[in-house]
Amino acid sequence: xxxxxxxxxxxxxxxxxxxxxxxxxxxxxxxxxxxxxxxxxxxxxxxxxxxxxxxxxxxxxxxxxxxxxxxxxxxxxxxxxxxxxxxxxxxxxxxxxxxxxxxxxxxxxxxxxxxxxxxxxxxxxx
Numbered sequence: 399x400x401x402x403x404x405x406x407x408x409x410x411x412x413x414x415x416x417x418x419x420x421x422x423x424x425x426x427x428x429x430x431x432x433x434x435x436x437x438x439x440x441x442x443x444x445x446x447x448x449x450x451x452x453x454x455x456x457x458x459x460x461x462x463x464x465x466x467x468x469x470x471x472x473x474x475x476x477x478x479x480x481x482x483x484x485x486x487x488x489x490x491x492x493x494x495x496x497x498x499x500x501x502x503x504x505x506x507x508x509x510x511x512x513x514x515x516x517x518x519x520x521x522x523x524x
Contacts (some may be wrong), residue, residue, distance in 0.1 A: 427474040443493035
């Protein structure tokens with residue numbers, strides 16, 4: 399038993415060393431993106447149920463926290479791909495539906511909103 403524990407401790411330490419918070423500029427983009435999801439008045443589809451934007455934001459932040467315990471998110475696109483595209487449990491794609499429009503996959507909606515955020519930031523930087 400002691401040998402098994404001695405073998406596990408270095409692995410846990412190595413995993414903790416690899417885990418790091420998301421870089422500040424990436425985290426700022428993720429927060430802005432999730433803020434848009436929360437305030438857009440859209441519904442978020444997850445595992446055949448629909449949630450308000452605030453619930454979607456909270457869920458995706460929990461997933462981000464979990465992922466950060468395992469490693470680092472290097473870009474907002476990586477966050478979308480690893481945390482905000484589909485259910486980790488069922489593999490079912492997440493969806494976003496705004497108003498009476500058709501539901502679209504969350505990756506499409508989030509990527510579109512990310513483009514809008516970056517365009518606005520570029521205009522401000524000029």
